[in-house]
Amino acid sequence: MWYRRDVIAAREFTRADLEELFEVAKYMERYARSRVDFLRGKVMALAFFEPSTRTRLSFETAMRRLGGDVIGFWGAEGTSVEKGETFADTIRTLDAYADVIVVRHAHEGAAKLAAEIAENPVINGGDGSSNHPTQAMLDAYVMWREFGAVDGLNIGLVGDLRHARTVNSLLEALTNFNVKVRLICPEFLRPRAEVLDYVQSRGLKVSFHTSIDEVIGDLDVIYVVRIQRERFLDPLEYERAKGSYRITLETLKRAKRSLIILHPLPRVDEIDHRIDATPHARYFKQAELGVPLRMSLLYLILTSG
Amino acid sequence: MWYRRDVIAAREFTRADLEELFEVAKYMERYARSRVDFLRGKVMALAFFEPSTRTRLSFETAMRRLGGDVIGFWGAEGTSVEKGETFADTIRTLDAYADVIVVRHAHEGAAKLAAEIAENPVINGGDGSSNHPTQAMLDAYVMWREFGAVDGLNIGLVGDLRHARTVNSLLEALTNFNVKVRLICPEFLRPRAEVLDYVQSRGLKVSFHTSIDEVIGDLDVIYVVRIQRERFLDPLEYERAKGSYRITLETLKRAKRSLIILHPLPRVDEIDHRIDATPHARYFKQAELGVPLRMSLLYLILTSG
Amino acid sequence: MWYRRDVIAAREFTRADLEELFEVAKYMERYARSRVDFLRGKVMALAFFEPSTRTRLSFETAMRRLGGDVIGFWGAEGTSVEKGETFADTIRTLDAYADVIVVRHAHEGAAKLAAEIAENPVINGGDGSSNHPTQAMLDAYVMWREFGAVDGLNIGLVGDLRHARTVNSLLEALTNFNVKVRLICPEFLRPRAEVLDYVQSRGLKVSFHTSIDEVIGDLDVIYVVRIQRERFLDPLEYERAKGSYRITLETLKRAKRSLIILHPLPRVDEIDHRIDATPHARYFKQAELGVPLRMSLLYLILTSG
Numbered sequence: 030m031w032y033r034r035d036v037i038a039a040r041e042f043t044r045a046d047l048e049e050l051f052e053v054a055k056y057m058e059r060y061a062r063s064r065v066d067f068l069r070g071k072v073m074a075l076a077f078f079e080p081s082t083r084t085r086l087s088f089e090t091a092m093r094r095l096g097g098d099v100i101g102f103w104g105a106e107g108t109s110v111e112k113g114e115t116f117a118d119t120i121r122t123l124d125a126y127a128d129v130i131v132v133r134h135a136h137e138g139a140a141k142l143a144a145e146i147a148e149n150p151v152i153n154g155g156d157g158s159s160n161h162p163t164q165a166m167l168d169a170y171v172m173w174r175e176f177g178a179v180d181g182l183n184i185g186l187v188g189d190l191r192h193a194r195t196v197n198s199l200l201e202a203l204t205n206f207n208v209k210v211r212l213i214c215p216e217f218l219r220p221r222a223e224v225l226d227y228v229q230s231r232g233l234k235v236s237f238h239t240s241i242d243e244v245i246g247d248l249d250v251i252y253v254v255r256i257q258r259e260r261f262l263d264p265l266e267y268e269r270a271k272g273s274y275r276i277t278l279e280t281l282k283r284a285k286r287s288l289i290i291l292h293p294l295p296r297v298d299e300i301d302h303r304i305d306a307t308p309h310a311r312y313f314k315q316a317e318l319g320v321p322l323r324m325s326l327l328y329l330i331l332t333s334g
Numbered sequence: 335m336w337y338r339r340d341v342i343a344a345r346e347f348t349r350a351d352l353e354e355l356f357e358v359a360k361y362m363e364r365y366a367r368s369r370v371d372f373l374r375g376k377v378m379a380l381a382f383f384e385p386s387t388r389t390r391l392s393f394e395t396a397m398r399r400l401g402g403d404v405i406g407f408w409g410a411e412g413t414s415v416e417k418g419e420t421f422a423d424t425i426r427t428l429d430a431y432a433d434v435i436v437v438r439h440a441h442e443g444a445a446k447l448a449a450e451i452a453e454n455p456v457i458n459g460g461d462g463s464s465n466h467p468t469q470a471m472l473d474a475y476v477m478w479r480e481f482g483a484v485d486g487l488n489i490g491l492v493g494d495l496r497h498a499r500t501v502n503s504l505l506e507a508l509t510n511f512n513v514k515v516r517l518i519c520p521e522f523l524r525p526r527a528e529v530l531d532y533v534q535s536r537g538l539k540v541s542f543h544t545s546i547d548e549v550i551g552d553l554d555v556i557y558v559v560r561i562q563r564e565r566f567l568d569p570l571e572y573e574r575a576k577g578s579y580r581i582t583l584e585t586l587k588r589a590k591r592s593l594i595i596l597h598p599l600p601r602v603d604e605i606d607h608r609i610d611a612t613p614h615a616r617y618f619k620q621a622e623l624g625v626p627l628r629m630s631l632l633y634l635i636l637t638s639g
Numbered sequence: 640m641w642y643r644r645d646v647i648a649a650r651e652f653t654r655a656d657l658e659e660l661f662e663v664a665k666y667m668e669r670y671a672r673s674r675v676d677f678l679r680g681k682v683m684a685l686a687f688f689e690p691s692t693r694t695r696l697s698f699e700t701a702m703r704r705l706g707g708d709v710i711g712f713w714g715a716e717g718t719s720v721e722k723g724e725t726f727a728d729t730i731r732t733l734d735a736y737a738d739v740i741v742v743r744h745a746h747e748g749a750a751k752l753a754a755e756i757a758e759n760p761v762i763n764g765g766d767g768s769s770n771h772p773t774q775a776m777l778d779a780y781v782m783w784r785e786f787g788a789v790d791g792l793n794i795g796l797v798g799d800l801r802h803a804r805t806v807n808s809l810l811e812a813l814t815n816f817n818v819k820v821r822l823i824c825p826e827f828l829r830p831r832a833e834v835l836d837y838v839q840s841r842g843l844k845v846s847f848h849t850s851i852d853e854v855i856g857d858l859d860v861i862y863v864v865r866i867q868r869e870r871f872l873d874p875l876e877y878e879r880a881k882g883s884y885r886i887t888l889e890t891l892k893r894a895k896r897s898l899i900i901l902h903p904l905p906r907v908d909e910i911d912h913r914i915d916a917t918p919h920a921r922y923f924k925q926a927e928l929g930v931p932l933r934m935s936l937l938y939l940i941l942t943s944g
Contacts, residue, residue: 122387313735433672
């Protein structure tokens with residue numbers, strides 16, 4: 030199901046796809062701190078037109094733990110993009126050298142375009158404000174690992190749910206499972222209508238809330254993304270709102286003992302650093318599991334099984 | 335003939351050198367998408383003082399496909415060059431770590447200077463506006479692969495033939511073969527007199543033309559390089575001229591069916607993108623063959639056979 | 640003594656530690672130009688918030704010669720630090736991917752903080768103006784290799800001895816040996832009182848001099864660091880002083896034949912380039928030995944022996 034497949038949007042993947050991905054990722058965990066030669070002789074190209082630490086380094090680490098090699102660029106400086114080369118020509122060139130291309134770009138649709146151009150598989154490492162499918166796969170994988178299953182979970186999403194590409198992709202991925210989703214954000218930062226229409230048409234149960242306090246007691250997972258001051262027209266409104274979308278020790282007083290807190294990182298101040306030491310914090314574990322998850326992804330795409 | 339040899343200028347290489355390089359490159363094609371351990375334990379340093387995507391990534395890919403490792407820098411930011419270190423000291427340092435150094439630099443003569451300083455072999459990855467020998471080797475290799483031989487070909491070079499280092503190097507390389515070269519450019523963008531004198535003294539047959547249309551019907555190969563607006567004193571003259579040096583579907587109507595179009599890339603708009611889908615386009619294939627060609631080069635330089 | 644140990648400051652290492660390090664480094668010299676698989680499956684992360692060529696590339700080369708892999712960033716551009724991520728979160732992320740982290744940072748204490756955060760070992764690749772322990776280990780190693788022992792040497796340090804972190808670390812490392820140290824600098828560029836107090840309390844014999852000429856005849860080793868014009872309040876004073884702290888062929892006329900000149904590099908003009916060709920120059924050899932020294936360090940930290 031995965032061999033030589035492009036990974037452009039989370040919505041392209043079925044429950045069976047994700048379960049296979051998760052099973053292989055779990056198996057890969059044993060090699061995530063050592064090395065195995067499953068992808069020896071394969072080269073992954075990174076075409077990162079936009080900055081990234083976590084996505085880039087976890088892909089790199091995953092490829093190297095599997096015995097493969099990595100080439101590419103991050104940031105457009107020092108590349109032929111500066112000389113006026115088209116995106117298409119840059120992708121064609123990487124396609125001539127590598128066996129798989131990971132694209133990150135500020136413009137929506139860049140990964141899809143790359144996939145149409147390249148003969149080799151293309152993985153979307155985040156484009157525009159809509160898609161970051163491998164992050165969504167990772168997010169769902171962390172839930173699956175922590176609770177043994179995604180079905181039955183009560184999941185809160187908090188922050189700027191309109192512009193965070195991880196949120197869009199995660200909502201799409203969650204349509205494959207029987208979960209309840211609480212969207213916690215100011216009204217004007219709700220996911221776009223087309224995203225909501227899509228996930229609800231696929232049967233995802235979502236409800237809307239304007240404060241964490243309303244729902245914290247029921248949640249199994251709370252997934253936090255940044256909420257930026259610049260999104261608010263009125264700075265005073267931001268000052269009033271921000272307490273409602275920030276996780277503090279106070280917030281957690283009414284939480285289930287088993288609640289886990291996820292965050293795609295980097296965070297600024299939307300999670301109090303004192304939370305890091307609590308048993309709820311799972312965002313660094315989440316970053317760590319990015320390696321076996323991406324090992325699984327690369328393995329499934331690059332080997333015919 | 336190749337072991338531990340510096341590669342500074344195309345003119346240093348004989349027909350026998352190039353034929354050996356091509357034969358080994360052809361053999362390496364079988365490993366260009368997998369991996370072989372011929373250079374295991376060898377480290378290549380990249381000293382790229384000037385931006386590059388293709389040259390850098392094809393050298394990196396070549397080294398990795400051969401089981402070797404890569405260190406270095408591209409762009410002078412973040413290196414000790416910024417702290418005022420001399421070019422010589424930087425090269426000496428890389429020489430202390432690596433087994434071969436690839437230098438790319440805006441100043442003519444940089445690679446030669448590096449070769450005088452370093453004990454290990456130095457490869458010129460492009461310096462100034464005169465030399466880019468590995469690109470010229472690749473260009474000739476593509477012709478050799480496509481037609482079975484370079485001898486007998488009718489080769490058109492079009493664009494700014496004065497300032498393109500790939501053109502100078504290619505002309506030098508072609509003096510080893512029995513070919514006809516058509517130089518297609520405005521008079522003031524002809525190769526410098528010293529270059530023309532050199533290649534003609536070596537017996538290369540060249541003729542001058544100011545429009546592609548004059549010669550397109552006879553060509554086996556057309557090699558296109560950019561022609562920059564800034565080179566023209568009068569912008570109107572540029573507007574008048576540019577149609578003569580741009581390849582379009584219209585241009586190809588009178589071409590041989592077997593004509594191939596090469597370009598060192600990146601291109602801006604000197605080849606219409608609709609050409610990409612025609613059987614004449616060979617510039618992406620050319621990029622792809624950069625890997626086995628450079629595998630051959632690194633193998634010949636770093637192993638005693 | 641070394642397994643999974645952090646390397647933050649030179650003063651944490653005993654004579655026995657250093658002797659073990661040197662013995663293993665000497666053994667590693669045989670692999671410094673080839674490859675051995677002692678660290679196969681290990682990943683080193685570089686967190687270089689500050690530019691570096693030598694430290695970065697010698698760590699990279701060392702890791703690759705040992706069969707390990709390297710990930711990371713150099714320069715904060717294009718990383719999540721730009722998005723406002725804290726230093727702590729960046730380190731935690733690298734800790735989630737890699738087996739050892741090398742940190743370089745403009746702020747003193749950065750490496751220590753990283754070591755408190757990370758579960759995996761942290762190596763200080765230079766922080767603030769106080770610590771550069773692996774450079775000091777290398778400097779002492781070069782003396783040990785050149786003279787067979789460090790004990791008994793007469794060592795001159797010349798230049799800005801107050802702000803050079805390599806000097807502070809080297810003084811600390813030298814307290815483990817029975818050496819005489821000549822500090823050659825303007826009074827206001829002497830090492831800070833706390834550094835002098837510490838090394839003298841540990842029994843290091845130091846004396847103060849304002850010109851190389853005073854001591855050159857007695858020295859076995861002269862270690863040169865830059866002295867920057869900006870440190871002088873009065874530019875005229877700089878012009879008067881600089882001759883006293885610059886090594887020229889003239890300076891060496893009264894030197895022992897066995898004198899060796901070291902420099903952590905990069906240099907600007909504090910050593911006349913004509914010295915490079917004399918048998919006294921050992922700074923490029925010193926750069927070269929950075930590879931086996933760091934191979935030894937990585938090997939000792941990452942393997943349980």
